[in-house]
Amino acid sequence: MGPQQPQPQPIHGSKHQGPHAHLTRFLQLCVSIRLSSINDEHIKLLLFPFSLGESATDWLNLHLHHSLTTWEEVMDKFFNHFFPESRVKAIKEHIVNFKQAPTELLFDTWERYKALLRSFPSHGYNQFMKI
Numbered sequence: 001m002g003p004q005q006p007q008p009q010p011i012h013g014s015k016h017q018g019p020h021a022h023l024t025r026f027l028q029l030c031v032s033i034r035l036s037s038i039n040d041e042h043i044k045l046l047l048f049p050f051s052l053g054e055s056a057t058d059w060l061n062l063h064l065h066h067s068l069t070t071w072e073e074v075m076d077k078f079f080n081h082f083f084p085e086s087r088v089k090a091i092k093e094h095i096v097n098f099k100q101a102p103t104e105l106l107f108d109t110w111e112r113y114k115a116l117l118r119s120f121p122s123h124g125y126n127q128f129m130k131i
Contacts, residue, residue, distance in 0.1 A: 019082040020120065023075070026051045041071045048074060056082070091120045 029051075030044050038046075049060055059081060060074075068074050095116060100109040 019079060021118070022051070023078070044071045045074065088120070091116070095120075 026048065027044075030040065030047060033043055033047075035043065049057055049064070052060060060078075063077055064074075068077060098113055098116065100106065104112075
């Protein structure tokens with residue numbers, strides 16, 4: 001038996017799970033798989049349902065057989081469903097209004113801020129705005 005592939009934690013669709021982090025881990029896994037007879041997009045389409053939890057799989061199955069034929073379409077629908085505009089707005093507001101807690105160490109505040117930025121990599125803020 002060969003080495004075991006790392007597996008992303010399934011995403012179930014809760015508001016505390018980050019679709020960006022899930023897709024990053026999933027794409028890292030897909031890059032490690034090379035089959036000469038199957039292109040990269042097809043591998044992603046085949047494996048993606050296995051990276052999802054039960055409710056997220058149910059959501060995907062509703063769309064998969066009807067309209068999703070490319071990896072780009074799957075990603076667009078995935079982000080629109082699990083990271084709706086209301087959540088984007090809330091995280092952007094949280095980034096802009098970020099503050100250090102009264103008893104929090106500066107190091108801990110900085111780490112918490114970086115984690116917030118990582119949770120939404122497409123926040124659109126330039127380096128100057130982030131600092």
